[in-house]
Amino acid sequence: MKIPMTEYLRIDLDKEKWECRVCDHEIAPAEGNYKEGLLVHNRDPREIHPPILDPERYRFTFSPDPEWVRILEFCCPNCGTQVETEYAIPGHPPLQDMQVDVPALKAQWARRGPDMLPDAGPAVVPGRGHGH
Amino acid sequence: MNKIDTRAKMPSFEEMNLIKKFLDDTTLFLGPDPEIMQNHDLMPRTAQEDEAITRVSDSHIVAKIRDRIQAGCDEGYEMVEQMGAAPGAKWGDVITGVYSASGDLAIASAGGVLIFSALVHHPIKFIIKNWMNDPTVGVKEGDGFIHNDSRYGNVHNTDQSMILPIFHKGKLVCWVASTVHEGENGAIEPGGMPSMAESPSDEGLKMSPFKVVENYQIKRDILTFLQNSVREPKLQYEDMKVKLFACLRIKQRIEETLNSDGPEALVSTLRLTMENVRAEVKRRVSEWPDMTVKTYIIQDSTLRENCVVKINCKLTKTGDRLIFDFRGSSPEFTNRATNTIVAGLKGMLAQVFLCYVWPDLPRGQAAFAPIEVITDPHSIVNCSYDAPNSQSLMSIFTGFTAGQHAVAKFLYSCPEKFTKVHAPTFNMINTFIWGGVSQHGETLGNLCADLNGMGAGARVDRDGEHALAPIFATMADIGEQELNEEEVPFLQLVSKKMTRDAIAPGKYRGGQGYTMMVATKDSEQWGFMTTAQGAKIPPIQGLFGGYACGCYPLSKVQGVDVYDILLNQPEKFRHSIEEIMNEQPFEGARYTTHHMGMGFEISKRGELFMISQGAGAGYGDVLERDPVGVVRDIEEGLMSPEVAARLYKVVFDPVTLAIDFDATEKARADERKARIARSVPYSEFVKGWNKPKPPTHLQYFGCWGDDVDTLYMGSPDRTRRGDEPRPNYMTHPKDVRIAELEQRLMALGAMGGEKQ
Numbered sequence: 064m065k066i067p068m069t070e071y072l073r074i075d076l077d078k079e080k081w082e083c084r085v086c087d088h089e090i091a092p093a094e095g096n097y098k099e100g101l102l103v104h105n106r107d108p109r110e111i112h113p114p115i116l117d118p119e120r121y122r123f124t125f126s127p128d129p130e131w132v133r134i135l136e137f138c139c140p141n142c143g144t145q146v147e148t149e150y151a152i153p154g155h156p157p158l159q160d161m162q163v164d165v166p167a168l169k170a171q172w173a174r175r176g177p178d179m180l181p182d183a184g185p186a187v188v189p190g191r192g193h194g195h
Numbered sequence: 196m197n198k199i200d201t202r203a204k205m206p207s208f209e210e211m212n213l214i215k216k217f218l219d220d221t222t223l224f225l226g227p228d229p230e231i232m233q234n235h236d237l238m239p240r241t242a243q244e245d246e247a248i249t250r251v252s253d254s255h256i257v258a259k260i261r262d263r264i265q266a267g268c269d270e271g272y273e274m275v276e277q278m279g280a281a282p283g284a285k286w287g288d289v290i291t292g293v294y295s296a297s298g299d300l301a302i303a304s305a306g307g308v309l310i311f312s313a314l315v316h317h318p319i320k321f322i323i324k325n326w327m328n329d330p331t332v333g334v335k336e337g338d339g340f341i342h343n344d345s346r347y348g349n350v351h352n353t354d355q356s357m358i359l360p361i362f363h364k365g366k367l368v369c370w371v372a373s374t375v376h377e378g379e380n381g382a383i384e385p386g387g388m389p390s391m392a393e394s395p396s397d398e399g400l401k402m403s404p405f406k407v408v409e410n411y412q413i414k415r416d417i418l419t420f421l422q423n424s425v426r427e428p429k430l431q432y433e434d435m436k437v438k439l440f441a442c443l444r445i446k447q448r449i450e451e452t453l454n455s456d457g458p459e460a461l462v463s464t465l466r467l468t469m470e471n472v473r474a475e476v477k478r479r480v481s482e483w484p485d486m487t488v489k490t491y492i493i494q495d496s497t498l499r500e501n502c503v504v505k506i507n508c509k510l511t512k513t514g515d516r517l518i519f520d521f522r523g524s525s526p527e528f529t530n531r532a533t534n535t536i537v538a539g540l541k542g543m544l545a546q547v548f549l550c551y552v553w554p555d556l557p558r559g560q561a562a563f564a565p566i567e568v569i570t571d572p573h574s575i576v577n578c579s580y581d582a583p584n585s586q587s588l589m590s591i592f593t594g595f596t597a598g599q600h601a602v603a604k605f606l607y608s609c610p611e612k613f614t615k616v617h618a619p620t621f622n623m624i625n626t627f628i629w630g631g632v633s634q635h636g637e638t639l640g641n642l643c644a645d646l647n648g649m650g651a652g653a654r655v656d657r658d659g660e661h662a663l664a665p666i667f668a669t670m671a672d673i674g675e676q677e678l679n680e681e682e683v684p685f686l687q688l689v690s691k692k693m694t695r696d697a698i699a700p701g702k703y704r705g706g707q708g709y710t711m712m713v714a715t716k717d718s719e720q721w722g723f724m725t726t727a728q729g730a731k732i733p734p735i736q737g738l739f740g741g742y743a744c745g746c747y748p749l750s751k752v753q754g755v756d757v758y759d760i761l762l763n764q765p766e767k768f769r770h771s772i773e774e775i776m777n778e779q780p781f782e783g784a785r786y787t788t789h790h791m792g793m794g795f796e797i798s799k800r801g802e803l804f805m806i807s808q809g810a811g812a813g814y815g816d817v818l819e820r821d822p823v824g825v826v827r828d829i830e831e832g833l834m835s836p837e838v839a840a841r842l843y844k845v846v847f848d849p850v851t852l853a854i855d856f857d858a859t860e861k862a863r864a865d866e867r868k869a870r871i872a873r874s875v876p877y878s879e880f881v882k883g884w885n886k887p888k889p890p891t892h893l894q895y896f897g898c899w900g901d902d903v904d905t906l907y908m909g910s911p912d913r914t915r916r917g918d919e920p921r922p923n924y925m926t927h928p929k930d931v932r933i934a935e936l937e938q939r940l941m942a943l944g945a946m947g948g949e950k951q
């Protein structure tokens with residue numbers, strides 16, 4: 064059974080692996096830190112949150128201060144889907160945000176069976192997305 | 196040298212008893228009781244409750260009575276909302292509730308600020324423990340108690356509660372209470388939430404629970420003293436009366452139940468409601484995956500100076516236990532007001548569940564009762580008696596967001612959900628607090644209800660709603676600015692207009708915040724303050740690859756009278772912060788930007804103060820966003836075309852905004868490849884990124900990485916242990932600035948031979 068854990072990640076209970084839900088890429092051991100199987104980019108926050116006020120003239124611009132905070136962007140090494148972001152203080156070790164008790168997860172889903180798998184949001188389709 | 200035996204004789208059992216009696220009889224001060232203040236679980240079932248449940252436990256009777264009590268609470272809530280004088284009351288920052296005889300909150304009104312009532316059980320338990328059997332106080336029919344001191348169980352001392360015991364045939368059966376965010380409390384700044392407070396003595400009126408009503412009448416002597424202690428004496432009286440009468444209405448509804456169904460039915464209903472909710476919460480938690488989730492939220496200021504203040508959160512679920520571990524969060528600030536008592540943090544975490552995760556559960560104390568919370572002593576989320584906490588909102592709101600962010604990661608895989616998985620809601624009170632003398636000669640101190648216009652986080656299947664609701668009251672309103680303007684001497688020249696490009700992007704974007712521009716008009720004695728964080732670091736995190744919001748500063752334009760401009764050269768006025776600040780259309784004016792912790796500042800006629808409400812966080816990968824949604828955001832003025840094209844990789848005609856879907860698909864495929872090309876494997880990344888200590892260029896407070904035992908206190912070489920409190924003083928920002936300038940003068944040899 065494969066349990067969808069986030070929008071882009073699932074755990075294959077048989078293989079005990081984190082997998083990408085978009086491209087099926089095997090990312091990392093399920094009991095470990097899935098981020099270890101991803102790629103990371105240290106993003107200048109001004110590129111995502113553009114300055115609204117002229118940065119040449121003003122100390123505060125609506126952009127985060129790039130010397131105070133960075134955005135760590137984690138993506139799947141196979142399909143490039145952005146799986147997670149972490150707004151981090153420069154140099155602060157990235158968090159292991161989800162540490163799963165895999166035997167407990169197996170036991171929980173053995174009791175439930177595959178019919179109970181959640182309707183966990185719209186199907187993830189790479190490319191165009193799902194236009195309405 | 197001979198050793199001298201200095202050991203004293205141990206006292207005998209009789210002597211110990213005598214000492215204990217002496218201490219009990221001569222208590223000099225009844226401070227906040229840690230036994231009451233550290234416990235948020237339900238009180239044990241009493242003999243009275245046991246007996247009542249033996250007699251009445253039919254679920255239909257219990258449901259019927261619960262609905263009647265609920266309707267009574269809602270009626271009381273409506274009364275306070277309609278009649279209350281405080282602006283907070285008018286827009287729903289109130290609540291009413293019914294508490295068991297032991298003091299637990301059993302049922303709260305369906306609308307209003309749940310956290311208020313989730314904390315009032317503490318002062319009720321203080322009254323039960325200390326005043327009930329005290330011959331100088333006592334608890335009798337017709338009594339009413341007032342309370343606002345957060346250290347005895349409250350968010351902050353701007354919230355005032357009226358608490359009434361309810362008797363049946365001489366026996367206490369329950370309590371009712373009504374709480375309102377009143378605003379004024381006589382603190383060093385008007386409006387009730389001073390960010391300048393450096394000790395509890397700067398925070399104004401601090402009422403431990405005391406009797407202010409006898410025979411259902413407010414005692415005039417005490418009332419007069421309270422009126423003299425605040426800036427709005429009429430409001431103090433009016434709202435004490437309103438809260439008293441709301442409590443009396445709920446009392447009337449309870450008495451109707453007592454008469455029709457008897458006291459056992461009421462007592463049993465209150466107890467079983469709580470026990471059933473508690474059991475249901477355990478059941479729901481057990482359906483979550485067993486897991487530990489970590490997150491942190493950064494406060495980027497103390498409201499006095501910018502610095503980095505960590506709220507650290509580790510949430511662990513095992514079986515039916517759920518444990519919030521906030522150890523590693525910043526030490527408390529000895530002379531800054533952003534600390535909270537731990538009960539405040541717990542009350543706000545209760546709101547995560549009752550407002551956002553399980554809103555179907557009856558609102559009361561029971562829903563959070565079985566959930567555990569761990570904190571460091573004397574930390575910013577569990578502060579001491581001596582620490583100021585008038586701006587506790589900063590820590591309970593960022594604590595809320597940490598909880599909300601962590602909980603979402605548990606919910607995704609659950610087959611049974613009660614709400615949709617969503618990204619964090621915006622969490623700062625970006626609004627104007629105001630005060631002074633109005634155009635009618637009244638002394639006022641309060642705030643604009645725009646604090647209630649926080650943007651909602653994006654959900655698993657749709658965008659977040661704009662300016663939806665505050666995290667502390669999902670049913671609150673942002674108020675009618677025009678009504679407000681009849682009473683206050685300023686106008687919001689721009690109001691409720693979305694702040695373009697202040698976005699939280701994602702597959703589903705966060706709901707956006709709107710611009711507020713205020714200018715004083717008809718008073719020479721009027722001013723503003725703002726109390727929010729997040730001008731340098733966003734105060735939330737994104738979810739599942741979505742982004743957080745950006746930052747929100749304060750902008751000022753001084754040395755201008757915009758009312759003159761509007762009268763004589765109206766074409767010069769602009770309707771966005773972006774245009775006014777970048778185009779600088781008013782000659783000779785000063786244009787400046789600031790963080791959002793502006794202490795109370797007297798304003799001159801026609802000078803502009805400009806801020807924006809914030810956006811909730813985004814959800815999912817931006818490259819999966821429906822291109823149609825991107826173009827709609829452009830059309831609605833949420834985002835400029837350049838930013839939209841750059842972030843979302845949507846290709847469209849710049850004039851018609853017609854989407855080229857094939858080109859968009861290609862641009863997005865290219866961007867995915869570009870991501871892979873510019874990113875590096877995790878193991879390689881951390882080698883260059885990870886540092887053993889916080890950076891030297893930031894004043895950093897809290898743990899670094901996973902070592903939660905060591906708390907940094909403003910620099911890489913100043914620390915304390917998590918479990919060993921140490922004072923943590925900040926220097927006055929003006930002294931910091933003076934020292935910098937003196938250094939410069941010294942370097943220039945321009946100190947003029949001043950003696951040191």
Ligand SMILES: [Zn+2]
Nearest residue numbers: 083086139142
């Ligand atoms: Zn993938």
